[in-house]
Amino acid sequence: MSKADRGRRYRLYATVEVEARLTAWGHTCRALWNMALHQRIYAYEQRGKTLNLASQGVHLTQARCELDWVADLAAQSAQQVVRHLDAAYANFWNPDHSAGFPSFKKRGRRLSVSFPGQAVSVRKLNRHWAEVRLPKLGWVKFRLSRAVGGTIRNATVSRDGNGWHISFGVHTGRKPDAPNGKPECGVDFGVAASAYVSTETTARRMPPTLTKSEKARLRFLEQRKARQITYAKKHAGGRYGNRLRKTIAQIAGLKTRQANRRADFTHKLTTDLAKNHGMIGIEDLRVKNMTKSAKGTIERPAAKVRQKAGLNRSILDNAPGERRRQLEYKCRMYGSKLAAVPAFHTSQTCAACGKVDPESRQGCGRMFSCVHCGHEDDADHNASIEIEARARRTGGSVTNSTRSTCTVRVPAQRGRRTREALPAAHG
Ligand SMILES: [Zn+2]
Numbered sequence: 051m052s053k054a055d056r057g058r059r060y061r062l063y064a065t066v067e068v069e070a071r072l073t074a075w076g077h078t079c080r081a082l083w084n085m086a087l088h089q090r091i092y093a094y095e096q097r098g099k100t101l102n103l104a105s106q107g108v109h110l111t112q113a114r115c116e117l118d119w120v121a122d123l124a125a126q127s128a129q130q131v132v133r134h135l136d137a138a139y140a141n142f143w144n145p146d147h148s149a150g151f152p153s154f155k156k157r158g159r160r161l162s163v164s165f166p167g168q169a170v171s172v173r174k175l176n177r178h179w180a181e182v183r184l185p186k187l188g189w190v191k192f193r194l195s196r197a198v199g200g201t202i203r204n205a206t207v208s209r210d211g212n213g214w215h216i217s218f219g220v221h222t223g224r225k226p227d228a229p230n231g232k233p234e235c236g237v238d239f240g241v242a243a244s245a246y247v248s249t250e251t252t253a254r255r256m257p258p259t260l261t262k263s264e265k266a267r268l269r270f271l272e273q274r275k276a277r278q279i280t281y282a283k284k285h286a287g288g289r290y291g292n293r294l295r296k297t298i299a300q301i302a303g304l305k306t307r308q309a310n311r312r313a314d315f316t317h318k319l320t321t322d323l324a325k326n327h328g329m330i331g332i333e334d335l336r337v338k339n340m341t342k343s344a345k346g347t348i349e350r351p352a353a354k355v356r357q358k359a360g361l362n363r364s365i366l367d368n369a370p371g372e373r374r375r376q377l378e379y380k381c382r383m384y385g386s387k388l389a390a391v392p393a394f395h396t397s398q399t400c401a402a403c404g405k406v407d408p409e410s411r412q413g414c415g416r417m418f419s420c421v422h423c424g425h426e427d428d429a430d431h432n433a434s435i436e437i438e439a440r441a442r443r444t445g446g447s448v449t450n451s452t453r454s455t456c457t458v459r460v461p462a463q464r465g466r467r468t469r470e471a472l473p474a475a476h477g
Contacts, residue, residue: 052201052221053221054203054204054218054219054220054221055220055221056199056200056219056220056221056222056224057217057218058196058198058199058217058218058220059215059217060180060192060193060194060216060217061192061193061195061212061213061214061215062191062192062207062214062215062216063192063193064190064191064214068187068190069214071186071187072163072187072207072209072214073161074122075123075124075127076161076162076163076208076209077161078119078120078122078123078128079123079127079128079131079161079162079163080155080157080161082113082120082123082128082131083131083134083135083154083155084154084155085113086106086109086131086132086135087135087152087154088154089101090106090135090139103133103136106132106135106136107129107132110128110132114128123163124169124184124185124186125185126165126169126185127164127165127169127185129166130164130166130204131164134164135152138152139152160210161208161209162206162207162208162209163206163207163208164204164205164206164207165184165185165205165206165207166204167201167202167203167204167219169185169205170182170183170184170185170202170205171183172198172202172218173189174194175191175194177194178193178194179191179193179194180192180194180198182205182216184205190216192216198218199220199222200220200221200222200223201220201221202219202220203218203219203220203221204218204219205217205218210302210306211299211302211303211304211305212303212306212307212310224383226383226385227383227384228385229385229386229387230325230328230384230386231328232326232327232386233249233326233327233328234328234329234330234331234441235247235248235249235323235327235329235330235331235434236248236330236331236332236434236435236437236438236439236440236441237323237330237332237434237437238333238431238433238437239332239333239335239370239373240253244256244315245319246428246430246434247323247434248431248434248435248437253428253430254319256312256315257311257315259308259311259312259315260304260307260308264307268301268304268305271297271301271304272301274297275294275297275298275301278293278294278297279294282294316372316373316376317376319373320373320376320380321376321384323380324377324380324381324383324384324386325386327386328385328386328387329386329387329388329389329441329442330377330381330387330388330441331389331390331437331440331441331442332373332374332377332388332390332391332437332441333390333391333396333437334390334391334392334393335370335393389440389441389444391437391440391441391444392440396440397411397429397432398410398411399432399433399436400418400422400423400425400432401425401427401432401435402420402423402425403420403422403423403425405423407420407421407422409421411429416428416429416430417429418432418433
């Protein structure tokens with residue numbers, strides 16, 4: 051069967067009863083995941099046995115007979131959990147995939163319930179609304195903000211700070227475009243400027259993600275939260291009351307809005323780059339290495355921890371790894387080439403004479419001023435031209451691609467632990 055090649059996400063409008071049931075199911079899925087993962091680790095460490103999908107499926111059937119709360123969850127969703135865990139293990143063992151060892155899911159995480167494609171059906175109500183039939187729940191409305199445009203292969207209902215959404219993995223069968231023959235460029239993804247394209251004269255910056263009044267409201271809510279926590283500690287033994295929960299939910303709503311705007315900017319940027327360029331050169335950065343070393347170790351505490359933490363935050367906000375992932379599949383889609391070039395000294399290399407000298411960057415802030423030929427430019431623009439030149443030399447083939455075939459990701463499959471943090475028995 052042809053796989054899903056696109057993702058679609060819509061806002062779900064469920065009744066209070068349906069939402070309560072979905073919340074319960076979300077926690078059930080999380081518990082099942084943790085149990086299945088624990089079972090796998092235990093079986094391996096204690097008996098040297100590797101459990102697979104089939105043997106865990108048998109255990110799942112037993113659990114459904116014995117536990118009411120597991121039986122309440124739709125059977126297909128429970129199977130999806132085991133299937134996702136199996137895929138998470140496969141990704142972990144795959145040397146071309148960046149996934150770490152599967153991690154346990156904490157209580158505060160985003161709730162989600164998955165269904166295979168054949169368990170759901172969708173019907174359109176009118177131009178703006180459609181509904182989806184979920185097992186045991188019946189028809190649930192969602193806002194049809196764009197056409198589904200293909201066959202649904204899987205569905206995931208999830209809750210974030212802004213309420214419930216449904217996302218579909220869709221098979222569209224769209225063929226990649228032929229090479230588009232558009233101009234070549236190099237892009238420097240910076241911390242100060244969001245992106246500098248070598249063919250442009252100004253940097254592309256991310257617009258403010260919260261308005262002035264939203265920022266003020268966030269500050270107000272944070273203060274209220276602190277006050278309510280103090281109150282809870284004094285009078286309720288630290289137990290969270292309804293007002294405090296409401297404040298936390300309101301903060302989460304604003305933060306989600308901010309994250310959505312950031313993601314929107316990143317998507318528009320990468321689509322624009324891929325559609326309008328025949329080749330795009332980017333730096334082959336290892337995000338983990340850039341953001342890793344804020345704290346240092348106990349024996350050797352790192353200097354400037356606060357500053358580095360701030361830099362980490364802004365690097366992750368600007369999300370170079372995510373941009374690269376998007377560029378990889380969008381370039382393939384729109385007939386463009388992506389070239390990841392070594393990032394070695396791009397910011398110290400003169401785009402005019404090619405001399406590498408750290409002196410060229412000294413004492414001039416965001417400016418680049420070559421000490422050999424006198425060439426002057428914005429430092430990021432200078433770097434983007436150097437990146438373009440390096441990309442031309444490598445001929446525009448993607449190097450060191452970490453997930454070149456993955457276009458639709460299942461959130462549950464991403465572990466945060468690295469291969470190094472793996473329990474010794476698995477090594
Ligand atoms: Zn020069």
